[in-house]
Amino acid sequence: EAGVAQSPRYKIIEKRQSVAFWCNPISGHATLYWYQQILGQGPKLLIQFQNNGVVDDSQLPKDRFSAERLKGVDSTLKIQPAKLEDSAVYLCASSSPRGTLTTNEKLFFGSGTQLSVL
Amino acid sequence: TQLLEQSPQFLSIQEGENLTVYCNSSSVFSSLQWYRQEPGEGPVLLVTVVTGGEVKKLKRLTFQFGDARKDSSLHITAAQPGDTGLYLCVRRRNAGGTSYGKLTFGQGTILTVHP
Numbered sequence A: 001e002a003g004v005a006q007s008p009r010y011k012i013i014e015k016r017q018s019v020a021f022w023c024n025p026i027s028g029h030a031t032l033y034w035y036q037q038i039l040g041q042g043p044k045l046l047i048q049f050q051n052n053g054v055v056d057d058s059q060l061p062k063d064r065f066s067a068e069r070l071k072g073v074d075s076t077l078k079i080q081p082a083k084l085e086d087s088a089v090y091l092c093a094s095s096s097p098r099g100t101l102t103t104n105e106k107l108f109f110g111s112g113t114q115l116s117v118l
Numbered sequence B: 001t002q003l004l005e006q007s008p009q010f011l012s013i014q015e016g017e018n019l020t021v022y023c024n025s026s027s028v029f030s031s032l033q034w035y036r037q038e039p040g041e042g043p044v045l046l047v048t049v050v051t052g053g054e055v056k057k058l059k060r061l062t063f064q065f066g067d068a069r070k071d072s073s074l075h076i077t078a079a080q081p082g083d084t085g086l087y088l089c090v091r092r093r094n095a096g097g098t099s100y101g102k103l104t105f106g107q108g109t110i111l112t113v114h115p
Helices: none
Strands: A005-007 A010-013 A019-024 A031-037 A044-050 A053-056 A065-068 A075-079 A088-095 A113-117 B005-007 B010-014 B019-024 B031-037 B044-049 B055-058 B061-065 B071-076 B085-092 B103-105 B109-114
Touching: A005 A088, A010 A019, A019 A031, A019 A088, A019 A113, A031 A075, A044 A065, A044 A075, A075 A088, B005 B085, B010 B019, B019 B109, B031 B071, B044 B055, B044 B061, B071 B085
Parallel strands: A010 A113, B010 B109
Antiparallel strands: A005 A019, A019 A075, A031 A044, A031 A088, A044 A053, A065 A075, A088 A113, B005 B019, B019 B071, B031 B044, B031 B085, B055 B061, B061 B071, B085 B103, B085 B109
C-alpha cells in the first residue's frame, strides 16, 4: 500500500517569497491534515479537511497561509509571503478510510517538507 | 487550553538501559496514542490506549494508561540505538456529532540511545 506522498522534500527560500507544498494522501482516506513542526517539538495542526471541506483551520495564519483540497484527494499548502519564523517541517497526514473519524483513528504521515526561510 | 505535558524533554542513555517517559494532562483523555518519529520522517503510530488502567506491550515497549485517564507512560526495557527518536503522545477529543476528533500533540521526548 502506498503511503502519504509529499513534495518537495526540501525547500529553501528567502523571506517574503512564496512557496507551495503538495500532498497526496493514502487512497480512500477522507481526512487530510497539514501540520507544522518546529525542530524538536510536537506537530501543530494548521488545517484539517474532511473530504474537500475544511473542518478546523483555527490555527492557520490566514493572512499568509492558504490550503485547498480540490476534489477531496490531493492538497496544496501555500505560504505567501514567507517569514523567517515559518522555517519548519510541514507534515501531511491522512486517516479515516471509512470516511468517519473514530476515537482510535490512526494517522498516517508523510515524510514532510523541510522549509528554510533565509 | 487542554495541553499535554511530556517529560522528560530530552533523554540520553546508553544501550541496554531502561527508561520511562511520561505524558500528563489536567483533563481526561478519551483515548491516547503514542507515536515515534525518526529523524527526517513523519511520526508512526506505536499504540492506542482507551481504557483506564490499560497496559499494552509491544516487544520491549510497555504502555500504561492511568486509572483516571489523565496520564500515560511509556517504558522501554534494554534500549537499543534503533529506539532513538522523538516520542509523541497524542490525545483525541471524542469524535461524533459535529466534532471531528481534534488531536492534541504533546511537545515530545527526544530519546538518544548511544551504542
